[in-house]
Amino acid sequence: MFFSIIIPLYNRPQEIDELLDTLTRQTYSQFEVLVIEDGSVNDAKAIVETYADRLDIKYYFKENAGQGFARNYAFERALGDYFIIFDSDILVPADYLETVRNYLHEHQLDAYGGPDAAHESFTPVQKAISYAMTSPFTTGGIRGNKKHVGQFHPRSFNMGVSRKAWEKVGGFILTRLGEDIEYSIRIHENGFKIGLIPEAKVYHKRRTSFSQFYKQLHFFGRARINIYKHFPKELKLVHFFPAIATVGMIGTILMNFIYPPLAYILDFMVLLYFMLIFFHSWSVNKFLKVAFLSIISSFIQLTAYGLGFIQDLFKRVVFGGNRK
Template sequence: MKFTLISPTFKRPDEVTEFLESLLSQNHHSFEVILGDGTPGDTLRPELKRFENNGHYPLTIVYEEYLSVSDGRNRAAEHAKGEYIIFLDSDCIIPENYLNNIEAYLKQNPLDAFGGPDAAHKDFTNLQKAISYSMTSIFTTGGIRGKKNHVGAYHPRGFNMGMKRSVFEAVGGYSEFRCGEDIELSIRVIKAGYQVGLIEEAYVYHKRRTSLKQFFKQVFRFGAARINIYKRHKEELKLTHMFPFAFLLFMITVLVLQFTPFTELALYAAGGFAAYLVAIFAGALLESKNIGVAFLSIATSITMLSGYGWGFFRNWWAYNIAGKEGGLKL
């Protein structure tokens, strides 16, 4: 068997069902699917019963109540039979040529570990498309996420991340991190000297969160996790990771200046902020051809950058000022 596809799951039966249904259309026929499920009371399993003996791929559910994301992936990997393990999020829809594209690329460009980008499906809501744009745009932090011309060393992300099973076992799998665990694993794989790369054709449709409030909570955790990664891997904190906090400070400064006597400075600051938002709008409109998505991209980009920046700052404060061992609980 060539590939083992693994996803951690916790409730969300509709989401998991859509994920498994998309895999029924795979053109590749040498793969298995393993879910590391932590749903209380094992209530997700009955919802997925129709995928047993589906005729396309073997499905295994590894269950332990309240399994964390990292533990769910590790437990599932213990049952893997594939030469390659691919970790996917359950809020992803997998294109039919996904595995064929990976196999074709690996034949020409052997890699020990790899990742692919995420994209917005045509049937996603405008908000989901806007969130996808904000998470991948060059005008936000998207320039360091799954792009050909990424900033610095490429680190595969857990929503779409694969590696040889032997590599996963050699580096000890996922750590105890509850957020940022995918990046931390990628760092250890790279440090161990393995060949890591991006396969652009191996994209997935990533649904992400369905409200700005949920999205803010998610990116807050991402920002806080970056400090946890820094505490373990000092060399991994780059200037680009500080951009969201700088954005948050600038946005607050622009607002405060409007209530001060520094009229000219307030005007210049507001003009700069407006120009940045116009760039986001224009980029989203060019990519989506949808004015509704373009307007929502302004809101989602502000949410993403301010949420990540606030999480980054709060966890830095927890470690360095409040003296909390281990930082914020994520």
């Protein structure tokens, strides 16, 4: 099996350097790498060229059109039997491709997704952000978990698509705002089999600051409404939970001024919730600082997603907007 690894890139030369370095260590060598520079001002051509003697690598520069269409550009030029899509802000374990190849030989999958985790080299903030995105107390622990609600939808930071599926379904029709979920829904609707490969994990750096993390999660909340506009049946009750939690926390703050006796009960419930996060993160990460930071990252994860979800719910659904 020959893999085509596809990496869209926009103004992140340092990230691609770290990612490509991990690809030179793969125990399975039958792969090519396609880096698609999506109209970057700070391009990575010089960095990519330094790997020419260590990787079967191709570099393309195109006008900016967004990550979804950058991937389409690579699909049309890829030679592989299977396309693997990575975000530029990941590190790939040395046995990743071997793990995927072995799994696909035993289990027929036309598309797959894999989980993410925090690398030991990550900063405490990055580890706290990783915790917030994988914790049972925030996302329900369903990202990269076999126990998920409804059909599994691979996420584009770690996603594979067979050439056969691409030839029938085509590429991305959205370039942002939930484009990976929309794409996996179409793959599934065309009769192809999609699944999770639990052992095919990557180390996802995500964002390096809480302000960047807030912007990203606010975007994710809006993206869920964008998916709803295309596939109404894909909006589940679980997707409302961050919005409900956000409204609940705002209501708790207001209740301290309106009716303190009730506020004491609500304050205790919120305190208990964040104490659970603290001790669970401490047990997982074995680091007191990360446990404290996990309270902040979990609060951001819920409220940023919730506010983005509420914003576009009213803007695009309640008030009938139709922007895509």
